[in-house]
Amino acid sequence: MGKTNRKYSYPDAGGHFGDFGGRYVSETLMPALIELQKAYDEAAADETFHEEIDYYLKQYAGRPTPLYYARAMTESLGGAKIYLKREDLAHTGAHKINNTIGQGVLCGRMGKDRIIAETGAGQHGVATATVAALLNKECVIYMGEEDTKRQELNVFRMKLLGAEVRPVVSGTKTLKDAMNEAMRDWVTNVRNTFYIIGSVAGPHPYPMMVRDFQSVIGCEAMEQILVAEGKLPDTLVACVGGGSNAMGLFFPFIQESGVRKIGVEAAGHGVESGLHSATITAGSVGVLHGSKTYLLQDEDGQVQGAHSVAAGLDYPGVGPEHSYFQDAGEVDYVSVTDEEALSAFSFLSEVEGIIPALETAHAIAHVRKIAPTMSPEQIIVICLSGRGDKDIHTASSLI
Amino acid sequence: MGRIKEKFRELREKNKAALICYVTAGDPDIDLTEQIIDHMEASGVDMVEIGIPFSDPMADGPVIQAASERALASSTSLSDVLSLVRRIRSRSDIPVILFGYYNPFFSYGAERFARDAREAGADGVLVVDLPPEEAGELSVHAEREGLDRIFLLAPTSTEERIEMVSQNASGFIYVVSVTGVTGARPDMDYNLEDLVERIKRRSELPVGVGFGVSSARQAAAIASFSDAVIVGSALVRIIESGGEERQEVLGRISSFTEELSAACYR
Numbered sequence: 001m002g003k004t005n006r007k008y009s010y011p012d013a014g015g016h017f018g019d020f021g022g023r024y025v026s027e028t029l030m031p032a033l034i035e036l037q038k039a040y041d042e043a044a045a046d047e048t049f050h051e052e053i054d055y056y057l058k059q060y061a062g063r064p065t066p067l068y069y070a071r072a073m074t075e076s077l078g079g080a081k082i083y084l085k086r087e088d089l090a091h092t093g094a095h096k097i098n099n100t101i102g103q104g105v106l107c108g109r110m111g112k113d114r115i116i117a118e119t120g121a122g123q124h125g126v127a128t129a130t131v132a133a134l135l136n137k138e139c140v141i142y143m144g145e146e147d148t149k150r151q152e153l154n155v156f157r158m159k160l161l162g163a164e165v166r167p168v169v170s171g172t173k174t175l176k177d178a179m180n181e182a183m184r185d186w187v188t189n190v191r192n193t194f195y196i197i198g199s200v201a202g203p204h205p206y207p208m209m210v211r212d213f214q215s216v217i218g219c220e221a222m223e224q225i226l227v228a229e230g231k232l233p234d235t236l237v238a239c240v241g242g243g244s245n246a247m248g249l250f251f252p253f254i255q256e257s258g259v260r261k262i263g264v265e266a267a268g269h270g271v272e273s274g275l276h277s278a279t280i281t282a283g284s285v286g287v288l289h290g291s292k293t294y295l296l297q298d299e300d301g302q303v304q305g306a307h308s309v310a311a312g313l314d315y316p317g318v319g320p321e322h323s324y325f326q327d328a329g330e331v332d333y334v335s336v337t338d339e340e341a342l343s344a345f346s347f348l349s350e351v352e353g354i355i356p357a358l359e360t361a362h363a364i365a366h367v368r369k370i371a372p373t374m375s376p377e378q379i380i381v382i383c384l385s386g387r388g389d390k391d392i393h394t395a396s397s398l399i
Numbered sequence: 400m401g402r403i404k405e406k407f408r409e410l411r412e413k414n415k416a417a418l419i420c421y422v423t424a425g426d427p428d429i430d431l432t433e434q435i436i437d438h439m440e441a442s443g444v445d446m447v448e449i450g451i452p453f454s455d456p457m458a459d460g461p462v463i464q465a466a467s468e469r470a471l472a473s474s475t476s477l478s479d480v481l482s483l484v485r486r487i488r489s490r491s492d493i494p495v496i497l498f499g500y501y502n503p504f505f506s507y508g509a510e511r512f513a514r515d516a517r518e519a520g521a522d523g524v525l526v527v528d529l530p531p532e533e534a535g536e537l538s539v540h541a542e543r544e545g546l547d548r549i550f551l552l553a554p555t556s557t558e559e560r561i562e563m564v565s566q567n568a569s570g571f572i573y574v575v576s577v578t579g580v581t582g583a584r585p586d587m588d589y590n591l592e593d594l595v596e597r598i599k600r601r602s603e604l605p606v607g608v609g610f611g612v613s614s615a616r617q618a619a620a621i622a623s624f625s626d627a628v629i630v631g632s633a634l635v636r637i638i639e640s641g642g643e644e645r646q647e648v649l650g651r652i653s654s655f656t657e658e659l660s661a662a663c664y665r
Contacts, residue, residue: 014532024501024528026458027551028575030560170464176455183457184580190555287502287528288455300476301506302454 008254010324015204015291017324023203025290029183032190037205039110044212049105056101057216060134061091063098065217067224067381072351080234080374082367084354084384085221085249094357094386095217095245096127100196102213104131107194114138114193118182120147120175120241121311121359122154123386124198129163131196139163142181144174147311154390172305175315179289199242200319203290207319214248221381222252229379235260235370238383239362240333241277241313243322245385250331260332263322264366266308267335277306278335279318280326293320309338309394310358312386340365342398345388357386358394402494402522403547403570406445407605407626416622416663418443419607420656421498421631423450423466425475426638429483431645435638435652440493442653443660448525448629451480451499458500458527460580462632465639477503477512481519488520496523496549496570504537513540523547523570531567538567551575554594558601565602571627572598575610592624615662622663630659 010017023033043049057063065086074082087095100117107115115137119125125141132139141158145167148155158165171177179202186195200207200214218236225233236253238246240263250261268276276282279294286295288303296304296316306316325331336344341358344365349355356364363382371380388395400408410417420439424432436447452470456463477499484495497516504512504526516524524546529537531550538548547570552561554575564572576591595606608621609629618628634652641648 022533023530024533025530026527026553026575027530027556027560027564028458028553030530031553031555031557170461171454171468180455180457184460187458187580287500287505289457290528295502297502297506299506300478301503302471303502304454 010321011204011208015208017321018327020293020323021204021207021291021320023290024287024292025203026187028187029190029203032186033203033205040106040205040209043106043109049109052105053102056105057098061097061101062089063216064220064224065089067221067228069228070352073348076351077368077371079371079376080378080380081376082371083225083233083379083381085217085381087217087245087383087385088354088356088387092123092127092130093389094123094127095214095248095383096124096198097130098216098248099198099210099213099244100124100127100131103194103196103209104135107137107196108135110194112192112194114140114189115196116140116142116182116185116193117196117198118142118175118178119198120144120178120314121390122147122151122158123312123390125163125165126154126157126161128196128198129158129161132163133161140185141165142168142178142185144168144172144178146173147175147178150311150394151390174305176289176303176317183289199244200247200321201242201289201291201317207291207321210244211247211251211321214244215251217245217248217383218250218252221249225379225381232256232259233379233381234374235262235378235380237262237264237363237367237380239264239313239359239385240280240318240322241266241315241359242317243319245383247319247321249381249383254330261330262366263331263333264362265333265335266310266313266341266362267337268307268309270337271335275307276335277308277313277315279316280322280333281335285323288317291320293323294318294326309341309398310362312357312359313362334366336362336365342395344368345391345395346399354384355388356384357388358391360385401545401547401570402492403446406494407571410445414665416625416665417445417607417627418618418656418660418663419446419448419496419609419627419629420444420634421448421450421629423452423463423470423635424480424483425452425470425473426466426635427469428473429475429479431648433483433486434649436487438649438653439656440491442656444656446494446496448496448498448631449480449484451477451497451503453500453503456500458580460632462635462639466635477507481515484516484519484521494522495520496525497521498525499527501526501529509537510540513537513544513546517544517546521546523549525549525573527551531563534567549573552598558597561598561601565598565604568602568604571605571607572602573629574598574606574608574625576608591621595625615658618659619662622665628659628663
């Protein structure tokens with residue numbers, strides 16, 4: 001765990017979190033990133049920007065989301081008291097909307113009339129298409145061809161919201177390739193286009209900006225737990241693909257070294273099998289999508305395909321600030337398998353009547369392991385990052 | 400004097416813009432790459448840019464992406480590329496620029512790469528996703544080994560960035576002619592002269608123009624105001640369409656580069 005009472009000030013001016021992060025992009029993108037950073041810095045200092053975002057978060061997305069005491073789950077596991085931060089109840093069914101509203105409002109301030117995004121499971125694509133519809137912007141979503149097949153329902157939702165969905169056929173035809181394609185679009189159409197990245201990944205200022213927009217999760221949770229319990233939780237647990245919901249929950253607690261933070265990665269068929277997305281647990285440092293971070297790669301520095309039953313965790317990189325947290329010992333990163341996640345998916349559905357997203361089920365699975373080892377005076381807060389309706393089809397064929 | 404600098408000096412006397420041609424190493428295998436480079440040199444190509452394949456070529460259009468995928472299918476690594484450079488250097492003085500994305504270099508190790516690249520006989524390195532802000536480590540080692548550090552500038556680059564690149568670059572400065580990814584384009588924005596002019600006000604280095612050059616006519620237009628014409632995707636397309644017909648590919652590369660080379664004389 002980190003030291004107490006220290007001031008956390010990352011990223012630096014160049015977007016670095018210690019050795020991680022930065023801006024590893026082609027020169028053609030540098031001016032756009034610098035323009036975006038300036039616009040964001042100005043906006044962040046402007047009260048009306050925050051008021052506009054707060055208005056949409058409250059009136060449109062339904063915030064604050066509840067911090068729900070999961071009594072049945074707590075009793076079933078027989079240990080720590082478990083609370084669920086219900087991001088599944090936010091508009092569009094996941095935490096992704098927090099970020100797309102923030103970036104959407106920024107896009108409006110910058111006067112860009114076209115929004116693009118990458119998506120894996122489709123949740124970020126849906127949240128982006130939603131905001132584009134709300135703000136009346138043209139919208140193009142890049143999605144790996146494999147994922148368009150796995151997530152047909154979300155493809156339909158995006159189209160219904162007026163977005164154009166472009167299937168990506170290069171590379172592994174999944175999230176990482178969708179991100180490559182979105183970057184290529186941005187390089188080509190940078191003058192009128194705003195690229196909404198969906199996670200705390202990519203070149204500076206994205207990891208910082210997405211962290212700031214998602215921090216509403218942790219800020220609300222902190223206030224709510226103090227009201228409910230009069231003290232901070234002992235442990236925070238969230239799943240980590242790119243890592244935006246985990247960052248959103250953890251970041252407001254980062255100065256609180258007494259609060260343990262656990263990020264749960266996807267071990268797929270098992271970390272030893274080679275078929276997984278456990279980037280921090282089993283990867284090595286490299287550069288992908290504009291930042292230095294932990295990656296799944298071979299000995300020649302070629303990025304490897306990831307695997308997870310949860311499309312939203314199926315990414316061979318991770319947000320650079322998580323890499324920093326790993327090396328600094330601020331957060332513990334663990335992993336759970338597809339099988340454990342599927343079991344947790346059923347468990348939460350049966351016990352609490354809440355069907356979680358398969359991504360979220362990874363966090364639930366880890367809590368099933370640790371809660372029984374803790375005392376009833378201890379508190380765990382789980383980020384229930386999304387609802388599982390989108391996964392019914394996948395889950396029904398596997399359970 | 401380095402080979403790149405020497406070549407630019409020699410070409411100035413001939414009143415020719417340097418013709419720099421790109422090939423992805425290992426597309427579809429490294430033997431053909433080696434033969435292509437020999438044919439290019441024999442046809443008047445002044446420098447070669449050898450691409451190191453990468454799994455996620457973010458700044459490239461579909462043509463070079465596909466080349467990268469073919470090269471990875473034949474398991475071409477940075478070590479293989481360095482061996483290729485060594486073989487070329489054993490019989491030729493043509494300047495060789497290594498071109499790629501940072502992760503394979505980072506994975507190989509900046510210090511080890513710079514040393515091995517110099518020993519193999521490479522002359523310069525251009526890492527697409529490594530702007531001067533992030534280039535520190537690689538630049539230090541490259542400079543120590545006498546490798547030129549080539550950086551990109553784009554039509555969107557501000558005066559501030561032109562200055563930054565000018566201070567960090569050596570060999571030449573590579574101007575990306577259009578906003579967007581690599582790829583041959585039927586029409587180019589010929590209003591590049593201004594940009595080249597702006598760069599030349601801040602730097603003594605030669606300035607080359609690339610991204611989208613696909614015909615001798617375009618090459619001639621660029622040669623009139625820049626020091627180098629860089630051609631990539633149009634050549635990769637010949638390799639792609641040739642399939643198994645190697646002699647035909649080599650023949651078409653030769654005739655196209657001869658045409659381009661002739662167009663580079665002012």
